[in-house]
Amino acid sequence: MSVVSEILHLLVTASLWNQVLAAAVLLLLPALGGVISERSGVVNIAMEGMMLTGAFFAVVADLGLHNPWLATLVAMAAGGLMALIHAVVSIRFRADQIVSGIAINIFAAGLTVFLVNRIYGIQDVGHASYSELLPSLNIPVLEQIPFIGHVFFQQNVIVYVALVLLVLVHVVLFRTRLGLRIRAVGEHPQAADTAGINVYAIRYGAVITSGLLSGLAGAFLAIGVSNTFVPNMTDGRGYIALAAMIFGKWTPFGAFVACLIFGLGEAIYANNSIIHVSPYLLSMLPYLLTLIVLAGVVGRSNPPAADGIPYVAGSE
Amino acid sequence: MAASPATVPERPRPRLPATARRVASGMAVPVGSVVLAFVIGALIVLATGGDPLAAYQGLLCGGLGAFCTQGENPALQVSSTIVFTIPLIMAGMAVALPFRAGLFNIGAEGQFLAGAIACTTIGIHLGTLPAPILLPLVLLGGMAAGALWAGIAGVLKATVGAHEVVTTIMLNYVAQWLLRYLIIGGPLQLASGTSKSSPIGAGARLATLLPNDNNLVIFGLPSSVYRVHSGLLIALLAAAVFAFLLWRTTLGYEIRAVGQSQKAARYAGVSVRRTIIVTMLIAGAFSGLAGAIQIAGIDHNLTDKYFSDTTGFDAIAVALLGLGSAVGIVLASILFGALHSGSGVMQADAGISSSLVLVLQALILFSIAANFLGAIRLRLPGLGRAPAARPPDSPAAALMTEAAAPPPEGSPSAT
Numbered sequence: 001m002s003v004v005s006e007i008l009h010l011l012v013t014a015s016l017w018n019q020v021l022a023a024a025v026l027l028l029l030p031a032l033g034g035v036i037s038e039r040s041g042v043v044n045i046a047m048e049g050m051m052l053t054g055a056f057f058a059v060v061a062d063l064g065l066h067n068p069w070l071a072t073l074v075a076m077a078a079g080g081l082m083a084l085i086h087a088v089v090s091i092r093f094r095a096d097q098i099v100s101g102i103a104i105n106i107f108a109a110g111l112t113v114f115l116v117n118r119i120y121g122i123q124d125v126g127h128a129s130y131s132e133l134l135p136s137l138n139i140p141v142l143e144q145i146p147f148i149g150h151v152f153f154q155q156n157v158i159v160y161v162a163l164v165l166l167v168l169v170h171v172v173l174f175r176t177r178l179g180l181r182i183r184a185v186g187e188h189p190q191a192a193d194t195a196g197i198n199v200y201a202i203r204y205g206a207v208i209t210s211g212l213l214s215g216l217a218g219a220f221l222a223i224g225v226s227n228t229f230v231p232n233m234t235d236g237r238g239y240i241a242l243a244a245m246i247f248g249k250w251t252p253f254g255a256f257v258a259c260l261i262f263g264l265g266e267a268i269y270a271n272n273s274i275i276h277v278s279p280y281l282l283s284m285l286p287y288l289l290t291l292i293v294l295a296g297v298v299g300r301s302n303p304p305a306a307d308g309i310p311y312v313a314g315s316e
Numbered sequence: 317m318a319a320s321p322a323t324v325p326e327r328p329r330p331r332l333p334a335t336a337r338r339v340a341s342g343m344a345v346p347v348g349s350v351v352l353a354f355v356i357g358a359l360i361v362l363a364t365g366g367d368p369l370a371a372y373q374g375l376l377c378g379g380l381g382a383f384c385t386q387g388e389n390p391a392l393q394v395s396s397t398i399v400f401t402i403p404l405i406m407a408g409m410a411v412a413l414p415f416r417a418g419l420f421n422i423g424a425e426g427q428f429l430a431g432a433i434a435c436t437t438i439g440i441h442l443g444t445l446p447a448p449i450l451l452p453l454v455l456l457g458g459m460a461a462g463a464l465w466a467g468i469a470g471v472l473k474a475t476v477g478a479h480e481v482v483t484t485i486m487l488n489y490v491a492q493w494l495l496r497y498l499i500i501g502g503p504l505q506l507a508s509g510t511s512k513s514s515p516i517g518a519g520a521r522l523a524t525l526l527p528n529d530n531n532l533v534i535f536g537l538p539s540s541v542y543r544v545h546s547g548l549l550i551a552l553l554a555a556a557v558f559a560f561l562l563w564r565t566t567l568g569y570e571i572r573a574v575g576q577s578q579k580a581a582r583y584a585g586v587s588v589r590r591t592i593i594v595t596m597l598i599a600g601a602f603s604g605l606a607g608a609i610q611i612a613g614i615d616h617n618l619t620d621k622y623f624s625d626t627t628g629f630d631a632i633a634v635a636l637l638g639l640g641s642a643v644g645i646v647l648a649s650i651l652f653g654a655l656h657s658g659s660g661v662m663q664a665d666a667g668i669s670s671s672l673v674l675v676l677q678a679l680i681l682f683s684i685a686a687n688f689l690g691a692i693r694l695r696l697p698g699l700g701r702a703p704a705a706r707p708p709d710s711p712a713a714a715l716m717t718e719a720a721a722p723p724p725e726g727s728p729s730a731t
Contacts, residue, residue, distance in 0.1 A: 093685075098420055103681035109671070112671075239489065242485070246482055278497045278501055284489070284493040290482075290486050294472060294478035
C-alpha cells in the first residue's frame with residue numbers, strides 16, 4: 001500500500017480529526033495571543049516561553065492544590081507575568097522586541113528546569129493523577145452524531161473554551177470599539193494617540209493577554225493532554241503558533257485554519273506507526289508551508305504597519 | 317538627553333590614550349550588563365534557597381579552572397571552555413554581520429546544523445580521501461550548506477520582503493527535523509535503532525592542538541584528554557576576516573551603509589537587494605563553518621546531542637554582548653563558553669541546575685536590549701553622566717537601532 005493511500009485511509013477516520021482539533025487548539029491559543037499582541041504593534045515571538053512557563057506552573061500548582069481549575073488559573077497568571085516582562089522591556093524600555101522575545105524564551109527554558117531542580121531535586125516532577133487533570137467533556141446528544149460527534153463534541157473542556165475564545169477574539173478585534181483601538185494602535189500609534197487612545201495601556205493589555213492565552217495553552221498541554229512537566233515540553237509549539245499567525249495573516253480565523261493544517265501534520269505524525277513515511281519529514285511540513293506562504297505564493301502576508309516599532313509619546 | 321556640560325565639574329583626569337578611553341567606554345554597557353545579570357541570578361538562587369556563592373564558585377571552577385573545591389584539573393576546565401568557545405565565535409559573527417546590515421539572523425542555529433549535516437555527509441561518503449583534500453572539502457561543504465540555508469532567507473527578504481526573523485525561525489526547524497530524519501531511519505543512520513550517524517573518515521578530522529599522546533603528561537594529565545583542536549585557529553582567522561570584511565572592503569562599507577539607511581545607500585549607488593543576499597550568504601557560511609568544525613574537530617559524527625544544540629541561539633547573545641565587533645565577539649564567546657563549561661561543574665559541586673546559565677544568558681539579553689544600565693544612570697544624575705553613559709556613537713545604541721527596524725525612516729528615536 002502506497003504512502004498516499006495510507007494517508008488517505010487515515011484521513012477518513014473520525015479519531016484522526018478528533019486529534020487534529022485538539023492539536024490545533026494547542027496552537028490556536030498562543031496564536032490568538034500573538035494576533036492580539038501584534039495587532040497592537042508589539043512583536044511577540046515569546047509565546048513558546050510563556051506557554052512553557054504556563055505548563056510548568058500548571059503542574060506545580062496541580063500537584064500542590066489538587067485542583068486543575070486553580071492550576072489553570074495559576075498557569076495563566078504565570079504566562080501573564082512572563083508577558084509582563086516582555087511588555088515592560090519592550091514598551092517601557094523600548095528594547096528590541098525580538099531580542100526581548102528571544103530572552104523570554106531562553107529565560108523560560110532555563111527557569112523552569114532550574115525550578116524543577118530546586119523544588120523537586122530530581123528531574124522527575126511527578127505525575128498528576130487522572131482525576132486532577134482538565135477533564136474531557138462529551139456534549140450530550142450532539143456527541144451521538146456520527147463522525148462529527150466524535151470530532152467536535154468529545155473533546156477536552158479547553159477545546160470548547162478555545163473555540164469560544166476564537167470567536168470572541170474575532171468579534172472583539174473587528175466588531176468592537178476596543179478592537180478598533182487595538183488595531184489603530186498597531187497601525188498608526190501617533191494617530192491613535194492624537195485621538196485620545198492610551199497607546200501604552202492598549203499595548204500592555206494586548207501583550208499580557210497573549211501571555212494569559214499562552215499560559216492557558218501550557219496548562220492544557222501539561223495537565224490536559226499530558227499529566228506531567230518535562231523540560232522543553234512545548235517543543236516549538238509557540239513558534240508554530242507564530243507561524244500560524246503569519247500564515248493566517250494576523251487574523252483569528254486565518255490563524256485557526258493554519259492551526260488545523262499544522263494540527264493535521266501533528267496528528268498524522270502521532271499515527272506514524274500506520275503510515276510508512278518518516279514522521280520527521282512530516283514534521284517539517286508546517287515550517288515549509290509557512291516559508292511558501294511567506295514567499296508570496298499564496299498572496300502577501302503583511303504585518304500591522306507599526307508592528308515592532310516602540311512608541312514614544314509625542315514622536316512623529 | 318543632553319547633559320548640560322556646565323553642571324559636570326571639570327575633574328583632572330589622567331590622560332588615557334584615545335583608543336583606551338574608547339575601549340573603556342565601549343566595554344561599560346556589556347560588562348555592566350553581565351554584572352547586573354549575575355547579581356539578579358544570585359538573587360534568584362538565593363530566593364529559591366540555594367547558595368549563590370557556591371554556584372558561582374562552581375561556574376568559575378568549570379569555566380576558568382579557578383577556585384575548584386573537588387580537585388578538578390584547572391587545565392582541563394580551561395580546555396573545555398575553549399572547546400565551547402570555538403563554534404560560538406563563528407556563529408556569533410553569523411548574527412553580528414547581518415546586524416550591521418539591519419538584518420536579524422535568528423537562523424544561525426539552522427545554518428549551524430546545515431553545516432554539520434553537510435560536513436558529516438561529505439565526511440562519510442568521501443571518507444577514504446586523504447586529509448589534504450577531504451578536510452578543505454568538508455569545511456567548504458559546511459560553509460556552502462550554511463550559506464544556502466541563510467541565502468533562502470536573504471533571497472526571500474530581498475525579493476518579496478519576507479521578514480528574515482520569521483523565515484530564519486522556520487528554517488531552524490526545517491534543519492532540526494531534517495537532522496532527525498537523517499540520523500533516525502534516514503540515510504546517515506549508523507545502524508538501526510541508533511540515533512547517530514556513522515563517523516566521518518579520518519581525513520575529515522581536525523587535529524587537536526596538543527599531541528594525541530597518552531604518555532605525554534601536560535598539567536598533570538595525559539595530553540590526549542585535552543580536546544582543544546585546530547578549529548580554534550580557524551575561528552580566530554574567521555574573526556579577522558570578519559573585521560577586515562566589515563571595515564576594509566567595499567562590501568563591508570555597503571553592508572554598513574544598508575544598515576544605516578537603505579534609502580541613503582540606494583542613492584549612493586549600493587544595490588540594497590544584492591547586499592542583503594550577499595550578507596546573508598556570508599553569515600550562513602560563518603555559521604555553517606561552525607557546524608562543520610564542531611563535527612570535524614570534536615564529535616566526528618552527528619548524534620542526538622545536536623537535537624538540543626543551542627549554539628546558534630547563544631550566538632545571538634554573543635553578537636549583542638560583543639556589540640557586533642570581532643574582538644567583542646571573541647570575548648563574549650569566551651564568557652559563554654566558560655558559562656557552558658562551568659555549568660556542569662556547578663551542577664555537580666554546588667547542586668545548582670546547569671539551567672541557571674540559561675537564566676543568566678536571558679538576563680544579559682534583557683539588560684543589553686533594554687539598556688537598563690542607561691536607564692539606571694539617568695535616574696541617578698549624581699552618579700555622573702560621564703562620557704561613558706551614552707556616547708553618541710555608542711555601539712550598543714547603534715546596533716540596537718540598526719537591528720530594530722530595517723526601514724530607517726520613522727525608526728524609533730531611542731532617546
